[in-house]
Amino acid sequence: MGKRVMLMQGNEACVEGAIAAGMRFYAGYPITPSTEIAELSAEKLPKVGGKFIQMEDEIASMGAVIGASLAGLKAMTATSGPGFSLKQENIGFACLTEVPCVIVNVQRGGPSTGLPTLPAQGDVMQARWGTHGDHPIIVISPSSVREVFDMTIKAFNLSEKYRVPCILLMDEVVAHMREKVELPEELNIEIINRKKPKASLPDYKPYKDYDGDGIPPMAAFGDGTPFHVTGLIHDETGFPSTDPKVTENLLNRLMNKIYNNLDDIIEYETVDTADANTVIVTFGSTARSVLRAVKLLRQEGFKVGMLRLKTIWPFPHKAINELTQTATKNLIVAEMNYGQLIETVKASADGVFKVYGLNKYNGELITPQEVIDKVREVAVNA
Amino acid sequence: MDERIEIRLSGSGGQGLILAGIILAEAAILDGKNAVQTQSYGPEARGGASRSEVIISNESIDYPKVSKSDILLALTEEAMLKYKNGLKENGLLILDSSIEKPDGPYKILSVPILKTAQEKVGKSIVANIVALGTLISATKIVSKEAIEKAVLDRVPKGTEELNKKALYEGYKLVS
Amino acid sequence: MRKELERYFRKDKLPHIWCPGCGHGIITGAVIRAIDNLKLDQNKICIVSGIGCSSRAPGYMNFNTLHTTHGRALAFATGIKMANPELKVIVLTGDGDCAAIGGNHLIHAARRNIDITTIVFNNSIYGMTSGQYSPMTPKGAFATTAPYGNIDRNFDLCKLAQSAGATYVARGTVYHVPQLIKLIEKALKHKGFSFVDVADICPTYFGRKNKVPTPVAMMEKIRDMSITVKTAEKLSAEELSGKIVIGEFYEENALEFTEEYAKIIKTAQGGK
Ligand SMILES: Cc1ncc(C[n+]2csc(CCOP(=O)(O)OP(=O)(O)O)c2C)c(N)n1
Numbered sequence: 108m109g110k111r112v113m114l115m116q117g118n119e120a121c122v123e124g125a126i127a128a129g130m131r132f133y134a135g136y137p138i139t140p141s142t143e144i145a146e147l148s149a150e151k152l153p154k155v156g157g158k159f160i161q162m163e164d165e166i167a168s169m170g171a172v173i174g175a176s177l178a179g180l181k182a183m184t185a186t187s188g189p190g191f192s193l194k195q196e197n198i199g200f201a202c203l204t205e206v207p208c209v210i211v212n213v214q215r216g217g218p219s220t221g222l223p224t225l226p227a228q229g230d231v232m233q234a235r236w237g238t239h240g241d242h243p244i245i246v247i248s249p250s251s252v253r254e255v256f257d258m259t260i261k262a263f264n265l266s267e268k269y270r271v272p273c274i275l276l277m278d279e280v281v282a283h284m285r286e287k288v289e290l291p292e293e294l295n296i297e298i299i300n301r302k303k304p305k306a307s308l309p310d311y312k313p314y315k316d317y318d319g320d321g322i323p324p325m326a327a328f329g330d331g332t333p334f335h336v337t338g339l340i341h342d343e344t345g346f347p348s349t350d351p352k353v354t355e356n357l358l359n360r361l362m363n364k365i366y367n368n369l370d371d372i373i374e375y376e377t378v379d380t381a382d383a384n385t386v387i388v389t390f391g392s393t394a395r396s397v398l399r400a401v402k403l404l405r406q407e408g409f410k411v412g413m414l415r416l417k418t419i420w421p422f423p424h425k426a427i428n429e430l431t432q433t434a435t436k437n438l439i440v441a442e443m444n445y446g447q448l449i450e451t452v453k454a455s456a457d458g459v460f461k462v463y464g465l466n467k468y469n470g471e472l473i474t475p476q477e478v479i480d481k482v483r484e485v486a487v488n489a
Numbered sequence: 490m491d492e493r494i495e496i497r498l499s500g501s502g503g504q505g506l507i508l509a510g511i512i513l514a515e516a517a518i519l520d521g522k523n524a525v526q527t528q529s530y531g532p533e534a535r536g537g538a539s540r541s542e543v544i545i546s547n548e549s550i551d552y553p554k555v556s557k558s559d560i561l562l563a564l565t566e567e568a569m570l571k572y573k574n575g576l577k578e579n580g581l582l583i584l585d586s587s588i589e590k591p592d593g594p595y596k597i598l599s600v601p602i603l604k605t606a607q608e609k610v611g612k613s614i615v616a617n618i619v620a621l622g623t624l625i626s627a628t629k630i631v632s633k634e635a636i637e638k639a640v641l642d643r644v645p646k647g648t649e650e651l652n653k654k655a656l657y658e659g660y661k662l663v664s
Numbered sequence: 665m666r667k668e669l670e671r672y673f674r675k676d677k678l679p680h681i682w683c684p685g686c687g688h689g690i691i692t693g694a695v696i697r698a699i700d701n702l703k704l705d706q707n708k709i710c711i712v713s714g715i716g717c718s719s720r721a722p723g724y725m726n727f728n729t730l731h732t733t734h735g736r737a738l739a740f741a742t743g744i745k746m747a748n749p750e751l752k753v754i755v756l757t758g759d760g761d762c763a764a765i766g767g768n769h770l771i772h773a774a775r776r777n778i779d780i781t782t783i784v785f786n787n788s789i790y791g792m793t794s795g796q797y798s799p800m801t802p803k804g805a806f807a808t809t810a811p812y813g814n815i816d817r818n819f820d821l822c823k824l825a826q827s828a829g830a831t832y833v834a835r836g837t838v839y840h841v842p843q844l845i846k847l848i849e850k851a852l853k854h855k856g857f858s859f860v861d862v863a864d865i866c867p868t869y870f871g872r873k874n875k876v877p878t879p880v881a882m883m884e885k886i887r888d889m890s891i892t893v894k895t896a897e898k899l900s901a902e903e904l905s906g907k908i909v910i911g912e913f914y915e916e917n918a919l920e921f922t923e924e925y926a927k928i929i930k931t932a933q934g935g936k
């Protein structure tokens with residue numbers, strides 16, 4: 108066995124990935140099923156000269172993460188439903204002030220305290236729209252322990268590159284399961300760091316689009332050029348403004364820096380979609396059940412495939428659009444909630460496909476058999 | 490379809506079955522196979538029946554949970570009653586001999602796991618390792634070398650000999 | 665403004681948003697003078713605030729400045745201080761910001777004894793949202809949300825900070841400016857969590873609602889209500905009611921959080 112092949116838990120892979128990506132600050136508040144991420148960060152961060160702090164609540168954790176990032180460290184926090192709700196105001200602050208940070212949300216059954224130890228995928232919409240106002244955000248969702256490792260790195264990379272909070276939307280199944288993983292050699296991991304202002308910038312403006320890519324270079328507090336950051340709408344100097352033009356320009360830039368780069372950001376996986384009549388759209392741990400169902404159904408001759416969204420937000424409309432080039436007639440959206448992502452899929456399908464939901468919200472993972480039954484039901488109805 | 494073996498280890502909280510599941514999965518990896526381990530968490534895992542599930546396969550493992558187990562280990566009657574219906578027809582039920590055998594379409598292997606740990610090895614806390622020995626000796630799902638290495642890698646320093654003995658006493662319960 | 669202090673202000677951001685007669689400018693000036701007296705490195709100072717009229721102060725101050733969310737300045741400041749302990753981190757906060765929505769962060773920052781200086785612009789009212797009562801509004805006072813008089817009891821913020829673990833605790837007022845500057849200097853020099861509660865005035869809302877007609881009258885009231893810590897020691901609880909006790913309450917040398925964390929890093933890395 109090579110030295111980097113091992114049995115690893117999802118939450119553990121998250122911390123390994125984060126440290127590989129350069130995380131040097133973690134602030135959090137314990138909550139099942141994310142707690143192992145805090146515990147392992149507390150142990151591992153000081154070993155690499157990084158810092159861990161357990162804050163008094165999730166609001167404070169999110170604040171501390173943003174503060175640390177502004178002072179120049181790559182920072183992360185992890186939580187679950189109730190804590191994710193508490194973080195929202197400060198997540199919005201990070202969106203507007205363009206502070207890179209990673210927020211891990213290990214989804215559990217909700218609403219409220221819900222089912223603390225059991226899986227759900229009920230925070231799809233909260234991840235996108237949990238904070239107020241129009242704002243960009245990136246949300247990605249892993250299906251395996253190895254992918255937790257890779258996607259945690261990706262979350263840091265995207266967050267640093269685009270100066271936007273990135274949410275790693277896990278679920279209890281992926282977080283708690285242990286599976287065999289083979290980790291890549293450190294040298295082969297691509298790491299992206301935030302763009303710093305050129306040393307020669309005499310009159311640094313923290314929100315000026317110097318490079319025309321919509322992403323202002325980011326100095327750290329203490330670097331030598333004092334600057335101001337506010338959660339108020341601000342001009343390129345960073346100071347508040349209520350000018351309609353300034354407001355519009357800022358919000359447009361925030362949106363465009365993400366929506367002009369969809370090809371760089373969005374990832375998805377298709378399995379057996381080329382000739383599929385029915386495609387199951389899914390993400391996270393549910394995709395594992397779907398994959399098994401697709402294999403079993405194919406053995407019976409069903410023309411069925413899977414579209415697995417690795418990026419959930421911005422929504423991969425392109426992936427749905429590509430299916431119009433295939434024989435696909437039906438989409439089944441499989442998610443552990445009452446039906447959240449399906450609304451966006453329907454809008455994206457725009458009447459081209461018939462869209463059905465496969466939903467489960469009782470604290471149990473959707474089973475392959477349930478997927479099989481749904482595909483049969485759709486086949487009969489079609 | 491793919492060769493997939495589903496194992497459920499059950500008993501009461503504190504019997505070390507979570508660790509047993511992890512060790513079993515690590516042994517499978519040492520043998521070059523794929524493995525996934527999951528377990529019950531929270532209130533369910535405190536007191537009452539506790540379970541650890543392991544799936545071993547030569548292929549990649551998609552659905553990570555046990556749907557119908559090929560093997561069920563039960564160290565308490567409560568656990569046996571709770572999980573026996575999740576055992577496949579003709580599946581193997583490994584039962585501590587203190588538990589009355591149930592009726593059902595299973596192969597039943599009744600062995601004195603708890604007693605062996607307590608009396609032969611001298612420490613009831615190693616019942617989980619005795620159970621692993623029995624399970625592997627009866628099913629050969631992982632190699633003897635792999636399970637021995639996996640056990641020694643995981644157990645606390647200073648308890649290696651004790652655990653090795655537990656493993657072999659477990660082995661010997663099946664001839 | 666003295667010429668040599670100009671470099672500490674962002675002159676292009678003035679005039680400020682505060683009402684005529686508001687005490688916030690006096691406290692801001694006192695902070696600047698204290699920094700100047702101590703000759704602290706401007707680039708190594710980071711000033712963090714929450715939301716409120718008072719929390720607008722950092723925007724006018726030429727340092728690394730961060731205007732966060734309501735009540736959360738200490739949480740952000742904790743992240744900054746941990747990430748870069750070389751920075752001198754100062755939190756400017758209102759009484760609502762600090763004692764209501766941010767109360768939990770205050771007690772925990774104090775408990776950790778993290779090296780942050782917190783200065784409360786305590787005008788006993790919510791200024792920015794136009795005059796609702798705060799946890800510092802005295803019993804019986806009027807506010808837009810206490811039209812029949814306030815029945816809440818208010819905090820003694822200094823006692824609160826001290827019992828939560830702050831290692832330097834003092835109170836000044838906008839009337840006693842030279843003393844205030846000295847107290848802020850002491851707080852800035854102190855290693856650990858230092859806390860200065862400043863009795864402040866909001867003529868626009870507190871003044872109007874409570875029939876104190878002018879800023880001058882409010883200042884005089886503060887002057888007349890203030891007594892020193894020494895004098896206060898000799899007074900009964902009854903005699904103390906309605907008084908503002910000013911001066912230093914507490915000072916202690918104790919282990920500081922980021923220094924303790926540096927030791928953890930050493931241990932984790934195998935050093936001793
Ligand atoms: C989460 C949240 N709740 C409420 C508000 C509205 N709000 C803004 S400032 C403020 C009170 C400010 O009072 P204080 O901290 O005493 O400062 P002052 O304005 O008196 O200086 C409130 C309630 C807000 N901005 N955010």
Ligand code: SF4
Pocket residue numbers: 681682683685686687688717718787791792865866867868869
């Ligand atoms: S409302 Fe009160 S606190 Fe706000 S600026 Fe005016 S006087 Fe100052």
